[in-house]
Amino acid sequence: QVQLVESGGGLVQAGGSLRLSCAVSGPTLSAFGAGWFRQAPGKEREFVASVNWSDGGTYYANSVKGRFSSSRDNAKKTIYLQMNSLKPEDTAIYYCAIRTGPGRWNYWGQGTQVTVSS
Secondary structure, X not given: OOEXXXXXXXEEEOOOOEEEEEEEEOOOXXXXXXXXXXXXXXXXXXXXXXXXXXXOOEEEOOOOEOOEEEEEEOOOOEEEEEEOOOOHHHOEEEEEEEEOOOOOOOEEOOOXXXXXXX
């Protein structure tokens, strides 16, 4: 089965940076794109960023645009989320996901906690 494992979360002070990784394992995917989502306590899951698998093109939520960047390494089958200028409101569990077409997200990771202190 396809598995996605996030890593790189932790505790960081406001203004700091973290780099999240999402390693994909299992059968070779015909991936359309990868995405990052987050869920804070008491809030619904929200979209953060996405990256096209084929060309690396990205799209970001307005709340993180200019601070976060997403990329992928096709050879390593790994997706990254570089988070800079972190704010306390970025505190959440971050999930990576993959979709095999322009519709639903097919596969999800288990999440990694990011906590930003003030």
